[in-house]
Amino acid sequence: MAKLLTKKHGLITNSLISAMFFRRYQRMLTVGIQQNSNPQASVTSRIAVGRSLKNASEYGTVSPTQNDMTKKPKVAEISHQNAAKVLANYDTILLDCDGVLWQTDHVTPIQGIPSVISMLRDQGKEVLFVTNNSMHARHEYLQKFQSHGFDAAQEDIFCVAYASALYLQKTVGFHGSVYVIGNEGMSHELDLARINHFGTGADPDPVYNSIRDLHEIHLLDNVEAVLVGYDKHFSLNKLFKACSYLTNHTCSYIATNSIEKSVLLASNRRQPLTGAIVDAVTSASKRTPTVLGKPHPLLFSCIRAARPHVNPARTLIIGDSVPSDMGLAKAAGIDSALVLTGASTLSTLGNFPGLEPEFFLQSLTSLIH
Amino acid sequence: MAKLLTKKHGLITNSLISAMFFRRYQRMLTVGIQQNSNPQASVTSRIAVGRSLKNASEYGTVSPTQNDMTKKPKVAEISHQNAAKVLANYDTILLDCDGVLWQTDHVTPIQGIPSVISMLRDQGKEVLFVTNNSMHARHEYLQKFQSHGFDAAQEDIFCVAYASALYLQKTVGFHGSVYVIGNEGMSHELDLARINHFGTGADPDPVYNSIRDLHEIHLLDNVEAVLVGYDKHFSLNKLFKACSYLTNHTCSYIATNSIEKSVLLASNRRQPLTGAIVDAVTSASKRTPTVLGKPHPLLFSCIRAARPHVNPARTLIIGDSVPSDMGLAKAAGIDSALVLTGASTLSTLGNFPGLEPEFFLQSLTSLIH
Numbered sequence: 001m002a003k004l005l006t007k008k009h010g011l012i013t014n015s016l017i018s019a020m021f022f023r024r025y026q027r028m029l030t031v032g033i034q035q036n037s038n039p040q041a042s043v044t045s046r047i048a049v050g051r052s053l054k055n056a057s058e059y060g061t062v063s064p065t066q067n068d069m070t071k072k073p074k075v076a077e078i079s080h081q082n083a084a085k086v087l088a089n090y091d092t093i094l095l096d097c098d099g100v101l102w103q104t105d106h107v108t109p110i111q112g113i114p115s116v117i118s119m120l121r122d123q124g125k126e127v128l129f130v131t132n133n134s135m136h137a138r139h140e141y142l143q144k145f146q147s148h149g150f151d152a153a154q155e156d157i158f159c160v161a162y163a164s165a166l167y168l169q170k171t172v173g174f175h176g177s178v179y180v181i182g183n184e185g186m187s188h189e190l191d192l193a194r195i196n197h198f199g200t201g202a203d204p205d206p207v208y209n210s211i212r213d214l215h216e217i218h219l220l221d222n223v224e225a226v227l228v229g230y231d232k233h234f235s236l237n238k239l240f241k242a243c244s245y246l247t248n249h250t251c252s253y254i255a256t257n258s259i260e261k262s263v264l265l266a267s268n269r270r271q272p273l274t275g276a277i278v279d280a281v282t283s284a285s286k287r288t289p290t291v292l293g294k295p296h297p298l299l300f301s302c303i304r305a306a307r308p309h310v311n312p313a314r315t316l317i318i319g320d321s322v323p324s325d326m327g328l329a330k331a332a333g334i335d336s337a338l339v340l341t342g343a344s345t346l347s348t349l350g351n352f353p354g355l356e357p358e359f360f361l362q363s364l365t366s367l368i369h
Numbered sequence: 370m371a372k373l374l375t376k377k378h379g380l381i382t383n384s385l386i387s388a389m390f391f392r393r394y395q396r397m398l399t400v401g402i403q404q405n406s407n408p409q410a411s412v413t414s415r416i417a418v419g420r421s422l423k424n425a426s427e428y429g430t431v432s433p434t435q436n437d438m439t440k441k442p443k444v445a446e447i448s449h450q451n452a453a454k455v456l457a458n459y460d461t462i463l464l465d466c467d468g469v470l471w472q473t474d475h476v477t478p479i480q481g482i483p484s485v486i487s488m489l490r491d492q493g494k495e496v497l498f499v500t501n502n503s504m505h506a507r508h509e510y511l512q513k514f515q516s517h518g519f520d521a522a523q524e525d526i527f528c529v530a531y532a533s534a535l536y537l538q539k540t541v542g543f544h545g546s547v548y549v550i551g552n553e554g555m556s557h558e559l560d561l562a563r564i565n566h567f568g569t570g571a572d573p574d575p576v577y578n579s580i581r582d583l584h585e586i587h588l589l590d591n592v593e594a595v596l597v598g599y600d601k602h603f604s605l606n607k608l609f610k611a612c613s614y615l616t617n618h619t620c621s622y623i624a625t626n627s628i629e630k631s632v633l634l635a636s637n638r639r640q641p642l643t644g645a646i647v648d649a650v651t652s653a654s655k656r657t658p659t660v661l662g663k664p665h666p667l668l669f670s671c672i673r674a675a676r677p678h679v680n681p682a683r684t685l686i687i688g689d690s691v692p693s694d695m696g697l698a699k700a701a702g703i704d705s706a707l708v709l710t711g712a713s714t715l716s717t718l719g720n721f722p723g724l725e726p727e728f729f730l731q732s733l734t735s736l737i738h
Contacts, residue, residue, distance in 0.1 A: 236603040262653040270612040276653035284631040284645035
């Protein structure tokens with residue numbers, strides 16, 4: 001814990017963050033909270049750099065969609081044959097987790113992943129993990145990586161629970177409490193960042209019997225933000241508290257992520273995800289959240305704050321979700337590759353005009369050459 | 370209980386429902402479920418009759434918005450002076466409950482309501498109660514009316530819990546179970562209609578610890594519908610079950626109502642309502658509900674099924690919500706009056722083009738002349 005704290009606080013305060021970028025980031029956070037709006041547009045304009053748009057045909061592969069140019073975009077496949085040529089253009093590889101490192105059910109392994117991670121590192125690539133999954137803290141990802149046969153440093157992980165803590169910590173003048181709809185992982189990251197928070201775990205109040213009971217539920221006075229992520233204890237009481245705190249328009253409304261509404265665990269089982277919880281809070285509170293996760297580029301800002309040397313023009317994001325991963329890529333001005341082991345298929349690309357990736361690959365193991 | 374059962378079954382099967390209308394209603398219900406779409410358009414075309422659009426100036430009142438005709442519609446006020454003249458045009462008065470009979474906090478009385486109800490009945494008007502509040506069964510409304518100083522017959526109450534039971538009962542070939550997100554009132558109405566249902570009350574399964582636990586939660590096989598209303602026990606487990614059952618596309622998705630997202634109980638307390646719960650289920654299940662409540666006209670179809678003599682051209686709906694009550698009025702081709710004791714004010718009329726009521730009144734007591 002002490003080591004984590006030292007590393008994290010070092011990460012925020014030391015020279016990794018240039019003074020100029022820090023001021024911009026701080027201002028961006030403030031503006032985001034004050035306006036309570038999606039800060040995507042303004043952030044994009046700040047972080048976007050000249051983008052290296054690559055010609056798909058450069059890599060000599062034939063797109064399976066090439067025969068139907070009127071409907072589908074041309075996307076180059078990364079295969080064992082051309083992987084070396086593609087990777088030569090990138091120094092930093094951002095890897096989504098669910099559907100990329102393991103299947104979307106969160107548990108089933110994808111064969112060969114440890115070899116891919118090793119190979120990329122052997123080639124001197126910087127491998128970072130970027131995920132919208134708000135269930136876990138970074139140390140939990142470390143354990144999960146190990147259980148799947150590879151290691152990482154905590155600093156390589158940019159999950160939205162960590163981003164939430166970072167966002168709240170950087171907010172100028174934030175002295176109050178945060179009401180959190182979230183799991184233990186979120187609580188852990190907030191503790192590390194010394195954010196005063198409450199709400200995680202089972203709601204302590206009984207289910208009410210009458211409207212009068214709702215008037216008597218104890219609400220705190222100094223709640224300055226409501227942070228909503230995935231919460232397996234989500235309940236109507238929590239929804240009541242979140243939207244009651246949000247009646248105060250100086251109370252910020254922050255969501256870890258919102259695009260993921262549910263995932264099919266089996267043919268007859270669908271797990272609700274953070275997006276559905278956020279939709280309920282948004283609906284009941286009549287407020288609009290500031291969203292930290294993909295496709296909103298605050299997560300990439302977080303990476304750049306910690307790693308200013310990351311060059312967007314030499315960065316590739318590999319993910320299984322067109323709206324989430326390709327969405328971030330377009331917003332942040334970086335290249336992207338869709339991996340077909342998860343949420344999106346090539347045939348769905350036509351549903352997301354403007355979000356076509358530069359590449360697709362059958363599996364992350366296609367990178368091995 | 371026996372009395373209620375007898376009354377209700379009598380209401381469904383006896384000669385109150387003409388054979389022709391019954392067949393249409395049954396077909397409409399089937400189509401609604403099969404298409405899983407909002408049946409508003411087709412229903413409206415069937416139930417709408419020549420509408421008696423009245424000239425606001427006919428009643429000799431000056432609209433407070435008349436000086437700014439470019440922005441706001443002209444709406445006639447019903448006052449003690451012109452109430453008799455207005456009421457002479459109507460035989461049936463449909464009264465919304467929350468915000469009309471009592472305040473929107475559900476508990477605070479509005480003075481003078483019993484006198485209004487008595488006066489309308491003394492004049493031979495048919496007074497019916499039409500509410501989107503899905504918390505209560507009809508017998509609970511009877512108790513609430515009595516506590517506010519007036520009575521009604523159970524047959525005068527068209528609440529969405531009752532409409533849900535009626536809808537499910539009338540669905541051709543419905544033999545399975547209904548998974549219900551709802552309160553005891555809903556359960557009571559479903560019991561009366563002999564609908565096989567489960568889910569109300571606290572969810573019996575513990576909060577899961579891992580994704581594997583979600584795979585092991587017991588799900589029934591013969592669930593033919595998911596019905597979503599207000600549920601003070603709403604939880605992530607319930608959301609998981611609802612959207613798991615809805616993975617079967619032959620399973621119908623029905624919502625009691627959806628337009629009411631939350632209500633401000635006090636300056637710092639906001640109670641989430643059915644609409645927010647429905648939004649979470651819709652979001653996570655990726656399905657679209659068939660909505661029974663206002664502004665969708667199925668509730669008016671239910672009234673006409675039970676009371677075929679109700680003449681839309683001689684009916685006035687009085688409610689406090691422009692989108693809900695005036696929305697139903699426009700969809701069903703009946704006149705409406707906005708009462709200013711609840712959710713909407715005159716200044717919000719401009720936000721709902723096409724939903725302007727014929728009248729407004731400061732309080733229901735303005736009807737007394």
